[in-house]
Amino acid sequence: MPGMRALCIYAASACGAGFYADKRLVLGDFYYFYTIFITEVKKLLFAAALAVTLCACGNTSKNDNILKKAEALLDNRPDSAQMILETLYPYSRLNDGQKARCGVLLAEARLGQDKSFASDSLLDNSMAYYENSGDTSSLLLSYRLAAHRAKWRGQQDSMSYYLERAVRFAVHGSKEQLYGLYTDLAGMYSETYAGKDYSKAIIYARKALACAATDDQKAYAFNHVGVCFSFMGMSDSASHYMEKAIGFSLKDSERRNYTGYALNYANIPGVDFKKAKEYLSAVPDTNSFGLLLTLGYLYLNNGQIDMAKRCCDRAAVSVKRRYSINTYNSLRTLDACVKYAMGKEIPPGGNIVSMNDSVMQTTSMSKARNEEMAEGNLLQQKYIRDLKARNRLYAVLALSGVFLCVTVFFLYELRNKNRYIRLRKELDESRISQIRAYDETSGSLNGGGNADMTEFWKQRVGICKENFARTGWIRKLQSLEAQGMSAKSSFLPPLERERLRNAMFEEFTDFIIDVKSAGEGVNLDDISLCLFNVLKVSNSTISMCMAASENTIRTRKSRLKEKLTPGMYQFVFGK
Numbered sequence: 001m002p003g004m005r006a007l008c009i010y011a012a013s014a015c016g017a018g019f020y021a022d023k024r025l026v027l028g029d030f031y032y033f034y035t036i037f038i039t040e041v042k043k044l045l046f047a048a049a050l051a052v053t054l055c056a057c058g059n060t061s062k063n064d065n066i067l068k069k070a071e072a073l074l075d076n077r078p079d080s081a082q083m084i085l086e087t088l089y090p091y092s093r094l095n096d097g098q099k100a101r102c103g104v105l106l107a108e109a110r111l112g113q114d115k116s117f118a119s120d121s122l123l124d125n126s127m128a129y130y131e132n133s134g135d136t137s138s139l140l141l142s143y144r145l146a147a148h149r150a151k152w153r154g155q156q157d158s159m160s161y162y163l164e165r166a167v168r169f170a171v172h173g174s175k176e177q178l179y180g181l182y183t184d185l186a187g188m189y190s191e192t193y194a195g196k197d198y199s200k201a202i203i204y205a206r207k208a209l210a211c212a213a214t215d216d217q218k219a220y221a222f223n224h225v226g227v228c229f230s231f232m233g234m235s236d237s238a239s240h241y242m243e244k245a246i247g248f249s250l251k252d253s254e255r256r257n258y259t260g261y262a263l264n265y266a267n268i269p270g271v272d273f274k275k276a277k278e279y280l281s282a283v284p285d286t287n288s289f290g291l292l293l294t295l296g297y298l299y300l301n302n303g304q305i306d307m308a309k310r311c312c313d314r315a316a317v318s319v320k321r322r323y324s325i326n327t328y329n330s331l332r333t334l335d336a337c338v339k340y341a342m343g344k345e346i347p348p349g350g351n352i353v354s355m356n357d358s359v360m361q362t363t364s365m366s367k368a369r370n371e372e373m374a375e376g377n378l379l380q381q382k383y384i385r386d387l388k389a390r391n392r393l394y395a396v397l398a399l400s401g402v403f404l405c406v407t408v409f410f411l412y413e414l415r416n417k418n419r420y421i422r423l424r425k426e427l428d429e430s431r432i433s434q435i436r437a438y439d440e441t442s443g444s445l446n447g448g449g450n451a452d453m454t455e456f457w458k459q460r461v462g463i464c465k466e467n468f469a470r471t472g473w474i475r476k477l478q479s480l481e482a483q484g485m486s487a488k489s490s491f492l493p494p495l496e497r498e499r500l501r502n503a504m505f506e507e508f509t510d511f512i513i514d515v516k517s518a519g520e521g522v523n524l525d526d527i528s529l530c531l532f533n534v535l536k537v538s539n540s541t542i543s544m545c546m547a548a549s550e551n552t553i554r555t556r557k558s559r560l561k562e563k564l565t566p567g568m569y570q571f572v573f574g575k
Contacts, residue, residue, distance in 0.1 A: 063088060063098050070105055078112030085109065091122060100129035104138060107145040117145075118152040140166050140177055144184060151188070159188055175211040182208035186224050190231075198228040216256050219248035223261050230268050238268050246279055259283045259290070266294045273302045289318045289327065296334050305341045312338050457571050460510050461534050468507040468535075473500060480541045491547040500545055504531045518568035519560075526563065529556055530572045 066084060073081040085106050091099055103122030110117040117123070123146055130139035143166035150158035163185050170177045182204045189201035202225055209221035226241030242265040249258040262283055266276040276298055283291050296311035312334050319331055468474065480492075492500070501524075505512065508531050515530050516522055525546065532542045539550045546553070561569055 060095065060098075063094055067098060067101050067105065070109070074105065074108050074112060078109045082106065082109040082113070096129055097133075100126040100133075100138070104142055104145060107149065108141075111145065111148055116152045117149055120149060123149060136169060137177070140170050140181070143169070144181065147184060147188070151191075156188075160185075163188065175213060179208050179211040179213070179217060182211060183220065183224070186221075186228075190224070190228055196231070198232050202228045215248045215251040216254075219245045219252065219261065220257065221245075222248065223257070223264060227264055230264070233269075235268050235270050239265065239271060242268065243275075259285070259288070263290055263294045266298050271298075273298065287314070287318055289315055292318060293330055293334060296338070300334070300337060300341060305338065308334075309338050309342070453567060454571055457511065457514055457568075460514065461508075464508045464511055465535070468504065471503045471507065473503050476500075477535065477537055477541060477545075480544055481538060483544075491544055494547075497545060497547060501528055504528065515564070515568065515572075519564040522560075522563055526556065526560055529553070529560065533557075533572050 066088060070081040070084040073084070085102060088094060088098075088102060091102055094102060099122065103120070103126035107117050107120055107123050107126075110120075123142060127139070127142045127146060130142055133139075143162045147159045147162040147166070150156075150162060163181060166181050167178070167185075170181055186201045186204035186208060189197045189204065205221050205224040205228065209218060209225070212218040212221050222241045223245035226238045226245060229235075229241060230238035242261060245261045246258070246265060249255055249261050252258075262279040265271060266280055280291060280295060280298075285291065292311045292315035296308045296315060299305070299311060300308035312331070315331055315334070319327055491497075505527075511531075511534070512527055515527055519526075528546060529542065532545065537545075539553050542548075542553050543550045548556075557573060560573075564572070
């Protein structure tokens with residue numbers, strides 16, 4: 001009975017579907033999900049690479065902003081500038097230009113705080129960079145800073161080398177640059193470690209004076225010349241130049257360094273008492289230790305012992321919070337002199353022997369270098385702590401990324417399992433509709449003129465194709481198509497042909513049943529040929545997949561015309 005036959009076909013197809021369902025879930029889903037997973041991983045890796053690139057660009061811009069902010073704080077808040085620059089540690093993460101700039105700024109920050117930077121190696125990198133970059137201004141600055149570093153190291157020859165090298169570079173530069181270099185050289189030769197070559201110091205101070213552009217700069221240069229003459233015992237020359245320094249300082253609206261100039265003038269041996277008192281009376285802070293000490297010596301040298309004692313007592317009160325050895329020595333010396341002038345007995349130990357200048361300087365430098373080393377150790381420890389914190393953060397982010405990938409994978413798996421269930425349901429509904437149509441028409445399943453049957457087959461083949469695509473064999477067939485068009489290719493190996501056939505038969509179970517029901521004497525090779533044709537595979541590729549010549553393929557197609565109903569043949573081969 002036709003109805004019974006259709007029901008049997010449906011049952012057979014349902015059993016076949018049930019038999020292959022789990023296997024398809026295992027094999028088909030695996031290939032499909034694997035493909036999806038690899039695709040998503042590639043997307044994530046691309047996104048990560050893009051993020052790294054953007055972060056690198058962002059970090060470059062961020063580092064430049066940090067350097068700019070630190071530079072703006074150098075003049076007034078060098079301590080804050082140093083703290084900001086240390087956030088860039090380790091400096092190896094900076095590009096060459098940033099590292100060079102950072103080295104110069106760090107040295108300037110330390111110099112502004114009167115801190116040692118004897119162990120600073122970044123500055124060497126800065127000099128090397130600017131020597132090749134053509135940035136003369138930055139190169140001169142790095143040379144000056146290297147000279148100050150040599151000072152902290154006690155290397156007079158190195159200091160002289162860097163400063164004189166800078167002078168050679170700055171000969172054709174601005175007067176501002178030359179002024180700074182000449183004042184540095186003058187200061188170097190008037191320091192203890194340079195052997196106190198005051199003649200050379202005066203030469204360079206006068207050169208600085210020739211380059212001075214402002215009243216403040218002129219005052220500073222004149223004062224330096226005067227101080228050198230004072231140390232050389234030439235009081236008249238010292239007074240002359242220091243008076244000029246005070247005069248230019250008074251012209252300056254801010255009167256920068258006036259107090260120092262006035263104190264230097266008053267400390268010249270045999271100085272004019274009235275003029276010294278006049279200059280000291282203009283000092284803003286009347287209770288400063290330096291002013292009181294200078295007044296004490298000035299009154300003492302003028303025979304006003306009571307006034308000298310009063311200044312000494314006031315200085316003793318103001319010095320309570322000071323810790324400098326020189327400060328205590330100066331005060332104790334004045335006190336001893338006042339007591340001696342008053343005819344009082346000086347207690348044992350009361351007469352102070354001032355420490356040698358070189359010892360004082362060595363002690364100060366040693367302390368500063370120790371502080372520098374301590375700061376370096378703290379900075380390194382801070383970096384290690386920050387690095388550990390970053391590593392913990394990266395570990396958390398990595399675990400989160402892995403969790404995200406796993407979550408995405410399983411979401412895809414769940415989605416596609418649901419989709420597979422939906423496709424199987426559509427196949428079942430298709431079978432039921434086919435059976436109903438057959439019962440209603442009381443015709444054969446393969447009725448050639450039945451347009452509804454063609455639509456059923458088209459729907460069924462579409463679903464089967466979609467499932468077959470999940471196995472990965474579609475890409476393989478496309479590759480074989482390309483080979484067949486470019487060159488003559490050999491047959492597929494037997495094992496691979498068998499795998500391909502099994503995959504096709506698994507996914508096209510329902511349509512195979514339709515083909516067999518629509519023909520007589522249809523064998524496995526015939527079914528394979530039909531499936532290749534509904535997949536739109538060329539004869540050359542079919543030849544490779546079935547290990548048969550193209551002529552054989554064409555012959556089999558012709559014979560199928562006799563085995564299949566016209567409707568099925570038309571549907572499969574389009575003829």
